[in-house]
Amino acid sequence: MDTLNGNGxxxxxxWFGTRLSEKTSFALLDRFVSRGGRWLDTSDNYAFWASPSGRGGASETVLGEWLRRHxxxxxxVSIxxxxxxxxxxxxxxxxSLEGLAPSAIAEAVAGSLERLGVETIDLLWAHVEDRTVPLEDQVEAFGALVADGGVGRLGASNHATWRVERARxxxxxxxxxxxRFVQLRHSYLQPVPFAPLPxxxxxxxxxxxxxxxxxxGLGMWAYTTLLGGAFARPERLQEAYRHPDTERRLAALDRVARRWDATRNQVVLSWLLEGSPVVTPIVGVSDLAQLDxxxxxxQLHLQADDRDELDGRQPE
Structure with a gap:
């Protein structure tokens, strides 16, 4: 399987460069790498909604400065x-999103390479669908970036499955x-089907x-894996996740967490990392304690009976 999972x-x-200062961002990056972390995940639009400029680029800029100073x-690390x-x-x-026209893709990648200060982006994602541009044109544009050496591998984020298959x-x-990669919102808890998310x-x-x-045999990455801190702070759980199956799953989660003297978050991450298919969680943290x-x-390796219990495949 072509997962490029690296180490976890x-x-x-x-939030680097917006909600998190450069100093805090650097401290998190230093600790992550010192503990064997490899993959750093960002986007050219992070985080425009939290930036005074109304545009993205702050996160990539902070990462680029950290790379320059180290x-x-x-x-x-891989980007x-x-x-x-x-x-x-x-x-x-x-x-007014930039979209996925060939010229927009080329311009966006050039900007990312400049902000990051690197010659190659290890994994580049089409962040959202753009159905105003022929899929064939998008495929050619992304493929050309790999052929030219500016990009290593490609992924589709927030795309319908049929669109990924047609593009492939x-x-x-x-x-x-x-x-070769798909990125979607995924966690241990699931929302009510078709329920709107904020x-x-x-x-x-x-x-x-x-x-x-x-x-x-694709690589799968997942975001919002810890549901914005809701496993640790249940009041943060969004309405779409408040249903009977959530109650059952949280009860099972707590039993497994106690068994291993682990936190809810740690069990969820292990469930993703060693499941089938293997999932690479994207984990956002705001301090060193959360990162640790x-x-x-x-280091938590769930057993088969733990997974059966978490997934409701055996009597409780």
Whole structure:
């Protein structure tokens, strides 16, 4: 399986340079790498909604400065970033996204490379769908970036499964690099199907999407894996997740957590990291204690009976 999982989860850099200062961001990056972390996940649009400029780029800029101040660390980390969802007009938000036209993709990647100060983006994502541009044009544009050496591998974030499959078939027919990774919102708790979520653009990992990833041998990355801190602070749980199956799953989660003297978050991360298919969680943290908690989850290895209990496959 072409997962490029590296060593565990990816450190989410969404708030670097906006909600998190450069000093705090650097401290998190230093600790992550010192503990064996490899993947750093960002986007060209992070975090436009929290930036006075109304545009993205702050996160990539902070990462680029950290890389510049740590000569040689580039050999120890891999960069994941995304294009397609950065506003082209300050303050216009989602109404003016850059999109996935070939010229927009090329311009966005050039900007990301400059801010990050790197020659290659290890994993580039099409952040959101753009159905105003022919899929064939998108496939050709992304494939050209890999052929030119500016990008290592490609992924589709927040795309419908049928669009991913069509894009991959088009890439095969045109002999260019296909999407090898899928990124969706996924966690141990699941929302009510079709229930609206407050976050624009989030696409839930459906059973069909998970089956597709496993069947095709793709790498799967997941965001919002810890539900914005709701496992530790239940009052944060969104309405779409408040239903009877959540109660059952949380009870099972607590039993397994007690068994292993672990936190809810650690059990959830282990459930994702060693499940089938293997999932690379993108984990965003705001302090070193949260980061250490997540890194400690890499030492937790759930047994088959733990997974059966978590997934409701045996009597409680």
């Amino acid at each position: 989860f990816a450190l989410g850099a969404m 000569p040689g660390v580039r050999d120890d 994941s970033t995304k294009v397609g969802a950065n506003p082209t007009q300050a303050g216009a938000g989602a109404a 078939a088009t890439a095969r027919a045109r002999d260019v690099e296909p999407f 976050e624009w653009g989030h696409v839930i990992a459906s059973p069909e999407a998970i089956d597709y990833v496993a069947s095709e 908690e997540a890194m400690d989850a890499l």
